[in-house]
Amino acid sequence: MTQPQPAVAFDARPLTEPVDPKAVSAFVAEMKARRSSSGMTAGTVIGIVIGILCLVIGLPILVTMFALLSSQGFSSPAMIPFAIFGILVVGIGVGAFFSHRKKRVMRYRLSRFAAANNMTYEDQVDNPGLPGMIFQFGNSRRSSMLVRGHSPRFVEFGNYQYTVKHGKSSTTYHWGYVAVKLDVPLPNIVLDAVGNNGFGSNLPASFDKDQHLSLEGDFDRYFTLYCPQGYEQDALYLFTPDIMARFIDNAAQLDVEIVDDWLFLYTQRQASTLDPATWAWLFGSVGALITKFDQWARWRDERLHAEHRAAAATAAVPASGAAVDSLPFVPPVGLVTPPPGVAPSGRRLKHRKRWMWIVVVVAVIGINIWMRMF
Secondary structure (H helix, E strand, O other): OOOOOOOOOOOOHHHOOOOOHHHHHHHHHHHHHHOOOOOOOHHHHHHHHHHHHHHHHHHHHHHHHHHHHHHHOOOOHHHHHHHHHHHHHHHHHHHHHHHHHHHHHHHHHHHHHHHHOOOEEEEEEEOOOOOOHHHHOOEEEEEEEEEEEOOOOOEEEEEEEEEEEEOOEEEEEEEEEEEEEEEEEEEEEEEEEOOOOEOEOOOOOEEOHHHEEOOOOOHHHHEEEEOOOOOHHHHHHHOOHHHHHHHHHHHOOOEEEEEEEEEEEEEOOOOOOOOHHHHHHHHHHHHHHHOOHHHHOOOOOHHHHHHHHHHHHHHHOOOOOOOHHHOOOOOOHHHOOOOOOOOHHHHOOOEEOOHHHHHHHHHHHHHHHHHHHO
């Protein structure tokens, strides 16, 4: 085990200190101007319309009901349902108004937090072009409240949501994530954290069991590691005992994915939040891990050797009639080292369908039919 990492110093005051309402309004106007070319999302438009309708329709109804009640007597039973309906409509509208205002303040605080810690803030990105697994599912994909660091390497903290349709109904999934830019592309490796699973994995994708790799020590108690078949030795090279200890000590409640030249940390709660303790946790996790990424930069995919050796051998053969002195120097074949990259077989894990859930659904439907018949 590694020693616990010291607390990461950061300025958390913008997350909790009082804000100037005029400054919040100016910030929101600036964010809207930035998104003016793409327009507001459908969800934002629907929310605004519902809030306006609740106030415009509900308020007159409520006033009318109170006027009737006062004229006929507040004890009139016939008027009580109408009064309840009016109160509910107005209550929904008021709740939507305060929720909208709270979100505005939250976005403003996060922008100030980013500036105070030498980071940048982006309010919203639709259909983010990130290769992580959570970004490949559903529709209406949106990252929001993005706080980005740029030194010593690019790191993005954000909240993400996508919607999956099930016939006439739909479900919206929410994630928090941290995206860390790596130096070189690496094989697609997933660490499914055991500590945040419920009845099975909480990840949106499942993987063939023959891609599971058991590592030494206590690592399997905290993570289930998946790597492409044939890349077991590469995974052992990347996850040395000291790196495994860093993940156990600092990221045991986070799901991890390495894909292309990115490392993602996933959580099913907000990663970009007004909670200083959450930021301390995430900053500490990232800070503990990135100190070990330099050794990952030295990894090369041996499967690319054959391709580059063949290319080097072809280049070493003089063209017909060409002067040998005019040819570029080609190193001996044994000294050729492939550039950073991953062979096709290692770029993506193979997904599998969750047959257990299909069996459960079929069983429930079968029991339901049987009970109706008898």
